Amino acid sequence: MARTEYLQPGTLEDLKNLLPTLPTNTAVLAGGTDLMPQIRTRHPDYECILSLWNIPDLRVVEETTDGYLKIGAMVTHAAAADNHLIRRYFRGLYMACSHVGSQQVRNKGTLGGSLVNASPAGDIAPCIFLYHGQLEILSQDGSRRVDMDEFLFPDGKTCLQQGEILTAIYLPIDKELNSCFVKLGSRREVTIAQISLCAAWKNYSGKPEVLSAFVGAIDRRPCAFPNPGLLADLLTAEQAAQLLADQIRQIRLKRTRPPKLKLTEAEQLYKERAAKGVVYDVVELIGAAEL
Amino acid sequence: MELHFTLNGRPETMEVDGSKRLLDFIRDDLGLTGTKEGCGEGECGACTVMLNGEAIHSCLTMTGQLDGGELWTIEGLEQNGELDVIQKAFIKKSAVQCGFCVSGMVMSIKALLLKNPHPTQEEVKMAIAGNICRCTGYREVKAAVQEAAAAQSEEE
Ligand SMILES: Cc1cc2nc3c(=O)[nH]c(=O)nc-3n(C[C@H](O)[C@H](O)[C@H](O)COP(=O)(O)OP(=O)(O)OC[C@H]3O[C@@H](n4cnc5c(N)ncnc54)[C@H](O)[C@@H]3O)c2cc1C
Ligand code: FES
Ligand code: FES
Numbered sequence: 001m002a003r004t005e006y007l008q009p010g011t012l013e014d015l016k017n018l019l020p021t022l023p024t025n026t027a028v029l030a031g032g033t034d035l036m037p038q039i040r041t042r043h044p045d046y047e048c049i050l051s052l053w054n055i056p057d058l059r060v061v062e063e064t065t066d067g068y069l070k071i072g073a074m075v076t077h078a079a080a081a082d083n084h085l086i087r088r089y090f091r092g093l094y095m096a097c098s099h100v101g102s103q104q105v106r107n108k109g110t111l112g113g114s115l116v117n118a119s120p121a122g123d124i125a126p127c128i129f130l131y132h133g134q135l136e137i138l139s140q141d142g143s144r145r146v147d148m149d150e151f152l153f154p155d156g157k158t159c160l161q162q163g164e165i166l167t168a169i170y171l172p173i174d175k176e177l178n179s180c181f182v183k184l185g186s187r188r189e190v191t192i193a194q195i196s197l198c199a200a201w202k203n204y205s206g207k208p209e210v211l212s213a214f215v216g217a218i219d220r221r222p223c224a225f226p227n228p229g230l231l232a233d234l235l236t237a238e239q240a241a242q243l244l245a246d247q248i249r250q251i252r253l254k255r256t257r258p259p260k261l262k263l264t265e266a267e268q269l270y271k272e273r274a275a276k277g278v279v280y281d282v283v284e285l286i287g288a289a290e291l
Numbered sequence: 292m293e294l295h296f297t298l299n300g301r302p303e304t305m306e307v308d309g310s311k312r313l314l315d316f317i318r319d320d321l322g323l324t325g326t327k328e329g330c331g332e333g334e335c336g337a338c339t340v341m342l343n344g345e346a347i348h349s350c351l352t353m354t355g356q357l358d359g360g361e362l363w364t365i366e367g368l369e370q371n372g373e374l375d376v377i378q379k380a381f382i383k384k385s386a387v388q389c390g391f392c393v394s395g396m397v398m399s400i401k402a403l404l405l406k407n408p409h410p411t412q413e414e415v416k417m418a419i420a421g422n423i424c425r426c427t428g429y430r431e432v433k434a435a436v437q438e439a440a441a442a443q444s445e446e447e
Contacts, residue, residue: 006292006309006355029353036312036351037332049310053356078345102421103399105333107345108352 008051012138012167015055019140019163023047028165030074030113033105058112058167061085068134068170073112078103080111090131090171092179092198096123099183112166115151118158118221121193125152126216127181128169129224130198136168145170156220176202178289182281183216184274193217195271197244197278199231201286208232208286215244215278218271219251237283244275296357299367309355314338316354317364325365325394329423336422339395340364346402346418365394368401376446377401380439381432388426396422400436409440 007022009015026048029035038044052058058074061083069085080086081098100106100114100123114124115135128135128148135151137144140163151159160166183196196216201208210232213225225231226247230240248271292309295302298321307316317326317340329335331350338350341363368375377397380386387393396419403410403418410418415436416429424432 003308004310006353008292008309008355008358029356032351032353032356033333033348036353040331046310049353049355051309051353051355054358101333102336103402103418104336104339104346104348104351104421108347 004046005048006051007048008054010054012055012057015052015165016138018050019138019165022050022163024162026050026163028052028116030110030116031076031108033101033109034113034117034119052112052165063173064170067173069173071111071169071171073115073166073168074110075112077101077106077109077111077114081106089173089175089177090127090179092130092181092200093124093127093171095181096127096183096196096198099123111169115169116158116160116166118152118156120156120220121217123181123183123193123196123216126196126198126214126222127179128171129214129222130179130200130212131171133172134170135166136170138165138167139163143167152221154221177211178202178208178286180282180285180289182278182285184277195248195274195278197225197282199225199228199282199286201232201289208289210286213282215247218248223247223251231279231283232286234283234287237280240283241276241279244279245272248272248275292355292358294354294358296359297361299363307354309353309358311354312350313340313352313354313357314349316357317349317362321364323364323366327391327394329391333421334423335392335395336399336419337392337395339398339422341398341402344402344405346399363398363401365397368397375401376442377404377435377439380435380442384431384435384438386427386431386435392422392424392426396424396432400439403436404440404443408443410436 009018025046027046029049029051052074058072060072062070064070077097077100081094087094111124114122133148134145177200179200181198183193185194193216199210199213201210210228213228214222215225216222226243230236294305294307314328317323327337329337333348333351338348339346340349343360377400399419399422415433
């Protein structure tokens with residue numbers, strides 16, 4: 001078997017110059033935490049690996065002059081969880097990143113890798129929907145920015161074409177906005193979400209108004225929570241939990257193709273019950289933020 | 292590709308296949324077999340090494356990702372014939388049985404103590420959550436970390 005070529009540009013400029021020269025059978029390597037297990041199980045015969053590992057520009061987190069926080073696609077979960085700007089403006093994303101996998105996974109796995117891999121159980125995509133984030137994509141023809149809706153389609157596929165690179169995530173900064181993220185999984189510290197819920201709210205005369213909420217791991221891509229206002233108050237939490245359980249059931253019944261996430265019947269039922277858990281966790285976090 | 296890196300404190304330059312798994316490079320090419328392979332997919336932590344001061348899975352890393360970096364494996368911890376404080380603490384607290392998980396566990400703890408010399412129990416738990424031990428249980432390991440942290444601050 002011919003040796004796989006390994007390309008690892010050191011700058012964005014070098015990366016741009018490489019794009020037109022890549023063989024079609026090229027794999028992009030970010031942290032490798034998803035790609036390496038895939039290579040191990042599927043044995044694809046890649047002609048070339050394009051590693052983004054050594055491009056410092058892709059690891060920058062900075063405020064832009066037009067009011068966004070720009071997060072480089074190669075920012076790791078650990079770096080994001082440690083970043084004061086992400087902690088200050090996007091607490092839900094910070095909470096999600098702090099609980100991805102294990103420390104080893106957080107040290108290596110990147111936000112960009114998570115979005116491109118687009119696992120239905122991924123913890124980052126729900127947050128990007130929540131904040132109305134945009135994604136910057138680099139191709140041979142230049143750079144473009146798309147909304148999360150245009151990046152990740154309802155069938156769980158991304159808009160990325162062969163040879164295109166996700167370079168950054170842009171999140172609009174709203175200093176009044178508070179947010180949180182919770183998930184329930186099968187193991188306490190190293191948990192792939194069975195269900196996740198994130199919510200964003202603002203305070204109006206001392207009372208929280210929940211503006212939006214997204215649920216992860218119940219469909220091919222994150223789903224908007226039907227009535228986010230119900231998450232603002234413990235009195236309406238039960239109703240919110242019921243709504244989410246119904247939503248999960250409807251998604252299951254509507255499914256015509258086998259799910260990408262293969263779950264047993266028991267796991268599916270677990271998910272409906274877990275809905276209650278994540279709803280109450282979020283309601284409590286919103287309530288606690290008031291104090 | 293030509294790989295420039297530091298191995299356990301020594302600068303090295305080698306011609307390598309950048310797409311090779313770092314775990315295979317360490318064990319087969321460098322002959323450092325202290326790093327173990329358990330699951331090969333990021334679940335068990337047996338293959339943990341330290342890259343640029345951070346614990347990572349060598350089974351989920353390509354060798355090319357080492358370029359310009361600093362790699363520490365379990366073999367690098369012993370200095371001048373003396374074991375590292377973490378290794379001594381593991382022995383003292385009987386945190387080893389079959390030993391298969393231990394090099395990965397020790398490297399996770401090494402990375403933790405470098406960043407955070409006085410971790411809380413919760414921080415220790417988070418740092419080793421990705422290291423599975425089938426024999427000892429985690430009580431002895433956590434005790435060893437506290438012992439190592441104390442010994443380290445006494446040395447300072
Ligand atoms: C043990 C374990 C536990 C995990 N736990 C969690 C968890 O709790 N929550 C969670 O959300 N995820 C979890 N994951 C999944 C994984 O760590 C994340 O999805 C991770 O962020 C992937 O990023 P990466 O940089 O490692 O991507 P890679 O593995 O390098 O890449 C993933 C895919 O995206 C492509 N790609 C990557 N970056 C780009 C880019 N910038 N442009 C174009 N294409 C790109 C690659 O070609 C590949 O197809 C876990 C994984 C493991 C192994
Ligand atoms: S062998 Fe790498 S995590 Fe198990
Ligand atoms: S001592 Fe045997 S697996 Fe940990």
